[in-house]
Amino acid sequence: MADSALSATRGRVPCTIITGFLGAGKTTLIRNLLEQTGGSRLAIVVNEFGDVGIDGEILRSCGVENCPQDNIVELANGCICCTVADDFAPALDRILALEPKVDHILIETSGLALPKPLVQAFQWPAIRGRVTVDGVIAVVDGPALAEGRVAADPAALETQRAADASIDHDDPVEEVFEDQIACADLVIVSKTDLLGEADRARVEETLRPHLPPAVRIVAGVNGKVDAAVALGLGLGVEDDIENRRTHHDDEADHEHDEFDSFVVELPAVARPEDLARRISAAVEAENILRLKGFAHVEGKPLRLLVQAAGPRVDHYFDRPWSADETPRTRLVVIGLKGIDRAAIERILAA
Numbered sequence: 001m002a003d004s005a006l007s008a009t010r011g012r013v014p015c016t017i018i019t020g021f022l023g024a025g026k027t028t029l030i031r032n033l034l035e036q037t038g039g040s041r042l043a044i045v046v047n048e049f050g051d052v053g054i055d056g057e058i059l060r061s062c063g064v065e066n067c068p069q070d071n072i073v074e075l076a077n078g079c080i081c082c083t084v085a086d087d088f089a090p091a092l093d094r095i096l097a098l099e100p101k102v103d104h105i106l107i108e109t110s111g112l113a114l115p116k117p118l119v120q121a122f123q124w125p126a127i128r129g130r131v132t133v134d135g136v137i138a139v140v141d142g143p144a145l146a147e148g149r150v151a152a153d154p155a156a157l158e159t160q161r162a163a164d165a166s167i168d169h170d171d172p173v174e175e176v177f178e179d180q181i182a183c184a185d186l187v188i189v190s191k192t193d194l195l196g197e198a199d200r201a202r203v204e205e206t207l208r209p210h211l212p213p214a215v216r217i218v219a220g221v222n223g224k225v226d227a228a229v230a231l232g233l234g235l236g237v238e239d240d241i242e243n244r245r246t247h248h249d250d251e252a253d254h255e256h257d258e259f260d261s262f263v264v265e266l267p268a269v270a271r272p273e274d275l276a277r278r279i280s281a282a283v284e285a286e287n288i289l290r291l292k293g294f295a296h297v298e299g300k301p302l303r304l305l306v307q308a309a310g311p312r313v314d315h316y317f318d319r320p321w322s323a324d325e326t327p328r329t330r331l332v333v334i335g336l337k338g339i340d341r342a343a344i345e346r347i348l349a350a
């Protein structure tokens, strides 16, 4: 990675905004970028819809020297697009006051956040002179798109779009997904290891009509994308953001009330596989968009990180429970409003 590309532009610190629907692979990408940018001092703002900060924990456990714990600011419990003034601006102040000074800031939005209001905040006088948006990266979950989980029937959507580029959908998942890619300067299709050749090509064909020709689409398996491709774009996106049409453009205020999130507390589990099986069953039975958390496994001094994005469940022990923590199992569940909490709790506890 050319670290010079990360140096401040005209005295302003470049910020890369990483957007993408729930579970697309944003945190995985950031972990990878951190490992490649050893010569630069980084800071991260990580935002989550649910009220338990998991991504911040994951990133802190990377223990990367050029991005120490103090440089990772977590904004949980809401979407950054709605809390720009209250949460994001003060977080930026804290980061810009850090010593040594940071060279580049990575901002991971929640999977339900709309990037446009966040980029617009970079036009505010108090922010404008100090930072600039280097680029907006949208991470797209390849299998989710191929399976119609983030945009119903990609082929039909494409035909619809070709007929009317400003078409509005009532599906909140599709709207969030489309607003995220509408703001992108670079699209990273994740999880292509889970796709065949034909599906990969189809995903790219589906995305292309949504994007201006200059926007590249690159594949990234497990977040492995060359930092020189993703960072140092130098685009000053805040000056162009009004040109990017999104579904929420005409809303003075938008809500995320189509979505719901809650935390499920469970007793210690006997084996990770048992919990993974119950999570799979819950995802299959109910319309869960994302589930993630930490679990206490009986007799284990290690914390189990467990997460599901769509039908796939991943789990691994990420670190020992620390002396000041009580080992426990807490899972954040995100779904559409009206998701059947009682049914999910029953399946997870079974």
Ligand SMILES: Nc1nc2c(ncn2[C@@H]2O[C@H](COP(=O)(O)OP(=O)(O)OP(=O)(O)O)[C@@H](O)[C@H]2O)c(=O)[nH]1
Pocket (backbone or CB within 6 Å): 020, 021, 022, 023, 024, 025, 026, 027, 028, 029, 055, 110, 111, 190, 191, 192, 193, 194, 220, 221, 222, 223, 290, 292, 307, 308, 309, 314
């Ligand atoms: N097979 C495969 N799994 C991946 C890849 N990238 C990410 N994942 C897995 O997908 C899940 C979600 O990844 P994250 O990086 O946490 O996604 P995210 O976008 O940060 O999730 P939210 O912040 O909850 O929206 C995790 O279980 C990852 O291990 C990939 O390229 N291939």
